[in-house]
Amino acid sequence: MKKTITFTLFAIAIGFASFAQDKTSFEKGTNVINAGIGVGDVYWGAGYGSSGLPVSLNASYEHGITDKLGIGYIGVGAAFGYASQKYNDYGYGSWKSTGILIAARGLYHFAIPSEIGQKLDPYAGIQLGYVAVSTHVTNDGGYNGTIGKAGGVVVGFYAGAHYHFNPHVGVYAELGYTSFSILSLGVAFRF
Numbered sequence: 805m806k807k808t809i810t811f812t813l814f815a816i817a818i819g820f821a822s823f824a825q826d827k828t829s830f831e832k833g834t835n836v837i838n839a840g841i842g843v844g845d846v847y848w849g850a851g852y853g854s855s856g857l858p859v860s861l862n863a864s865y866e867h868g869i870t871d872k873l874g875i876g877y878i879g880v881g882a883a884f885g886y887a888s889q890k891y892n893d894y895g896y897g898s899w900k901s902t903g904i905l906i907a908a909r910g911l912y913h914f915a916i917p918s919e920i921g922q923k924l925d926p927y928a929g930i931q932l933g934y935v936a937v938s939t940h941v942t943n944d945g946g947y948n949g950t951i952g953k954a955g956g957v958v959v960g961f962y963a964g965a966h967y968h969f970n971p972h973v974g975v976y977a978e979l980g981y982t983s984f985s986i987l988s989l990g991v992a993f994r995f
Contacts, residue, residue: 829925829968829994830913831877834868836966838976840990842983845887860887860984866911876927879911883931885983897943899951905958905983907933923968931960931982958983966992 830836842860866881885905892898911929915921936955942948962980969975972995978988 828877828913828915828917828921829923829966830866830868830879830915830927832868832871834866834877834879835995836866836879836881837993838862838864838866838966838988838990839993840976840988842885842887842985842988844986845889845984860885862886862905862983862985862988862990864909866909868913872915876912876914879909879913879927881909881911883907883909883933883983887984897941899939899941901937901939903935903937903984905933905935907931907958907960907983923974925966925968926963927965928963929961931958931962933958933960933983935983964988966994968992968994 840862842862845860862883862885864881864883866879868877868879870878883905885907886903888900888902890898890900909929909931911927913925913927916924916926934955935958937953939952940949941951960981960983962978962982964976964978964980966974966976972993974992974994976988976990976992979986982988
């Protein structure tokens with residue numbers, strides 16, 4: 805009986821040791837580039853007489869900077885976002901507003917030490933950036949030109965995940981406020 809218990813405990817210890825040493829999807833030195841679209845416009849909304857797609861374009865870069873810390877790894881990076889919306893005042897003119905975001909990101913990638921952990925990379929993060937917006941008017945009482953420019957600091961919080969089909973290419977989804985949308989979807993390139 806003692807030999808069976810000892811053998812069982814030894815087998816469990818070996819299993820945990822190998823489980824803990826599995827490579828995860830995001831570690832120190834990992835680089836990821838995301839490129840996607842955002843849906844769920846939180847900046848301008850649909851608006852009266854608006855036209856155009858209610859999506860924004862976004863891209864980001866992440867780099868793993870720490871060894872395992874707690875149950876995951878810390879990454880830092882940068883993000884870029886672009887959104888545009890056009891409004892028509894039915895014969896009285898039209899306005900086009902454009903926004904550009906440049907931001908710094910901090911992320912915590914949760915390590916999943918198993919075979920699925922080499923493909924799935926869940927994370928949460930915070931983003932601090934600057935949004936610049938300009939509005940251009942056409943044929944409003946004979947006036948054509950830029951009528952306003954503004955900018956401001958924005959903070960965003962989000963949670964997301966990468967799923968890598970192979971060591972270099974995958975997809976990602978992020979939910980939360982990151983630039984001009986609630987949900988971002990796209991492709992991820994890891995190197």
